[in-house]
Amino acid sequence: MTNITPFQLFYRAAQARTYPRIAWMYRHKTWIFQETLLPILSVSALAFVYEWMQAPREYVGMVILGAAMTAFWMNVLWSMGGQLYWERDSGNLELYIMSPAPMMSILTGMALGGMLMTLVRAIAIVSAGMILFNVEFAPTSWWLLALVFALTMTALYGLGAMFSSLFLLWGREAWHTVNLLQEPVYLATGMNFPLVALERVLHWFIPAVALFIPLTAGMDALRQVLFRTPGFIPLEWEIGLLAALSAIFLFFAKRTLAMLERKAKEQGTITVKWK
Amino acid sequence: MTELAIRTEDLRRTYRKAKKRKGDSPDASKEFVALDGVSLEVRPGELFGLLGPNGAGKTTLIKILTTLLAPSSGKAWVDGLDVVADAKKLRPLINMVSGGESSGYGILTVMENLWLFGRIYGVPNAIIKERTEKMLKIVELSDKANSKVSHLSTGQRQKMNFCRGFITDPKVLFLDEPTLGLDVTAARAIRKFVKQWIAEDTSRTLLLTTHYMAEADELCDRLAIIDKGKVLACDTPANLKRKVQQYPIFELLLAPTDGSKLDLGRVHGVHQATRTETPTNVSWKVALREEAVIGNVVQAVTQGGERILSLAKSEPTLEDVFIELVGHKLS
Numbered sequence: 001m002t003n004i005t006p007f008q009l010f011y012r013a014a015q016a017r018t019y020p021r022i023a024w025m026y027r028h029k030t031w032i033f034q035e036t037l038l039p040i041l042s043v044s045a046l047a048f049v050y051e052w053m054q055a056p057r058e059y060v061g062m063v064i065l066g067a068a069m070t071a072f073w074m075n076v077l078w079s080m081g082g083q084l085y086w087e088r089d090s091g092n093l094e095l096y097i098m099s100p101a102p103m104m105s106i107l108t109g110m111a112l113g114g115m116l117m118t119l120v121r122a123i124a125i126v127s128a129g130m131i132l133f134n135v136e137f138a139p140t141s142w143w144l145l146a147l148v149f150a151l152t153m154t155a156l157y158g159l160g161a162m163f164s165s166l167f168l169l170w171g172r173e174a175w176h177t178v179n180l181l182q183e184p185v186y187l188a189t190g191m192n193f194p195l196v197a198l199e200r201v202l203h204w205f206i207p208a209v210a211l212f213i214p215l216t217a218g219m220d221a222l223r224q225v226l227f228r229t230p231g232f233i234p235l236e237w238e239i240g241l242l243a244a245l246s247a248i249f250l251f252f253a254k255r256t257l258a259m260l261e262r263k264a265k266e267q268g269t270i271t272v273k274w275k
Numbered sequence: 276m277t278e279l280a281i282r283t284e285d286l287r288r289t290y291r292k293a294k295k296r297k298g299d300s301p302d303a304s305k306e307f308v309a310l311d312g313v314s315l316e317v318r319p320g321e322l323f324g325l326l327g328p329n330g331a332g333k334t335t336l337i338k339i340l341t342t343l344l345a346p347s348s349g350k351a352w353v354d355g356l357d358v359v360a361d362a363k364k365l366r367p368l369i370n371m372v373s374g375g376e377s378s379g380y381g382i383l384t385v386m387e388n389l390w391l392f393g394r395i396y397g398v399p400n401a402i403i404k405e406r407t408e409k410m411l412k413i414v415e416l417s418d419k420a421n422s423k424v425s426h427l428s429t430g431q432r433q434k435m436n437f438c439r440g441f442i443t444d445p446k447v448l449f450l451d452e453p454t455l456g457l458d459v460t461a462a463r464a465i466r467k468f469v470k471q472w473i474a475e476d477t478s479r480t481l482l483l484t485t486h487y488m489a490e491a492d493e494l495c496d497r498l499a500i501i502d503k504g505k506v507l508a509c510d511t512p513a514n515l516k517r518k519v520q521q522y523p524i525f526e527l528l529l530a531p532t533d534g535s536k537l538d539l540g541r542v543h544g545v546h547q548a549t550r551t552e553t554p555t556n557v558s559w560k561v562a563l564r565e566e567a568v569i570g571n572v573v574q575a576v577t578q579g580g581e582r583i584l585s586l587a588k589s590e591p592t593l594e595d596v597f598i599e600l601v602g603h604k605l606s
Binding site for chain 1: 288290338341342343344345363366367369370371376377378379380382383387390391392394395396397
């Protein structure tokens with residue numbers, strides 16, 4: 001192998017692993033219809049309810065924001081979380097482990113590839129919402145919006161990287177568990193409503209715990225920036241929490257990957273399929 | 276002492292079996308022993324073969340040496356690096372190709388797949404392109420360079436995977452049944468390339484597992500025969516064959532003669548002689564104490580008034596060696 005720095009290797013490996021998703025997007029253009037028009041339909045249902053109720057405009061905005069951010073959550077969970085599992089089944093995982101590229105670079109490539117397509121979906125939802133329902137997105141600061149969004153994505157995909165190791169370790173049971181938790185997570189994270197509503201209706205403990213899911217803190221912070229509505233906790237605290245979650249999840253993602261590799265090598269399961 | 280390319284020391288690997296089921300014998304072991312004290316040494320520049328039936332432990336050994344599997348006990352080093360403790364340092368130097376592997380991305384073309392698996396080794400784009408074009412030409416897959424992998428046949432996919440192993444120019448390469456599923460022409464081209472690749476750079480080492488005895492005989496400088504996790508023999512193909520056949524054997528085909536009284540077993544220097552007669556010829560198989568005795572045999576035949584139709588030396592094959600050591604044919 002030619003002499004290269006660890007950063008160069010990380011970059012080249014991540015770039016390489018991003019490519020299959022980009023190629024797929026370019027070569028199977030039907031996803032554009034599936035990823036743009038269909039989500040708009042599901043958003044419209046709730047938006048029409050708020051319109052009929054003559055609710056404040058920002059409520060419809062929250063529904064649109066929730067739909068856009070949930071797209072990332074689904075991508076993290078199913079696409080990224082399950083990716084290593086599918087890579088093992090296809091025989092690619094052992095090639096990645098055997099290579100000098102760190103697994104975090106492979107996961108970064110997967111994340112970037114998935115994020116790109118999801119970004120298109122999110123932009124389509126937001127744009128359609130603005131046009132169809134006359135919702136205005138006027139952030140207090142575009143830099144603040146970009147910071148909150150970037151931190152949310154980093155924390156979210158860090159969690160996804162951790163999930164991918166756990167999915168591989170626990171196999172199909174992990175899929176079933178995540179499937180079961182989907183609806184409770186939507187409720188706890190305030191997908192279509194402000195988080196403070198959960199405090200009023202249930203107990204403050206539930207949204208407090210839910211804040212540790214990056215989607216919750218991220219959406220609450222974005223609502224504060226976009227709609228100037230009060231959040232569950234102040235914006236600065238949520239930004240700090242997102243930064244901390246990013247660091248924690250990325251740290252644990254690296255640790256769980258190392259632990260997974262060690263266990264898989266001891267048990268001989270790196271190449272075992274259909275576990 | 277020159278650093279060995281591959282060294283294993285009393286390597287063992289066991290797998291825990293699935294829980295006992297109803298009907299299992301009470302003595303049924305809870306563990307399956309895949310490798311049972313394997314000690315091997317492979318020198319740099321060697322093309323080393325590993326022959327054995329299914330389940331012998333060949334793939335388990337390769338997976339340990341390529342840092343994909345931890346040994347249960349014992350040690351292994353590749354290029355002087357411990358496969359467990361120094362795995363990260365070792366990985367840039369090695370690569371592996373398995374026969375019948377299904378790796379790669381169907382949505383990508385052949386060129387794109389090879390580019391991807393070159394980049395995870397940090398190989399620059401220009402070098403990947405140059406090596407890819409060269410390798411695709413060797414395996415006669417240049418016309419499929421821009422075809423999606425999902426459109427390739429199994430054999431074509433195997434050729435692509437073979438190329439993948441060489442794109443990174445590894446110092447130690449592991450080939451696990453590389454010609455599996457390939458047609459005769461492709462397999463021949465690959466064997467020719469493998470020999471050239473090793474000869475080009477004496478720092479390169481190749482460990483090959485194969486089911487094809489002729490392939491092992493043609494390619495390997497030395498080979499180890501492995502069965503049930505143990506190495507039964509390790510030597511050059513010629514020496515292995517010599518061990519099985521103590522005496523040189525010749526086969527003579529004679530024209531049929533009425534009332535023949537020829538008995539080659541009585542010729543001085545003949546260890547054993549076997550006669551087989553058909554309506555059209557008489558064949559003799561003679562084991563000689565030394566090769567020079569063939570002269571006495573020919574003289575005995577001609578003095579007996581018989582006519583020799585053909586005379587050939589019979590060499591044991593690796594299959595003979597295998598059967599002798601393992602006790603059954605390679606399945």
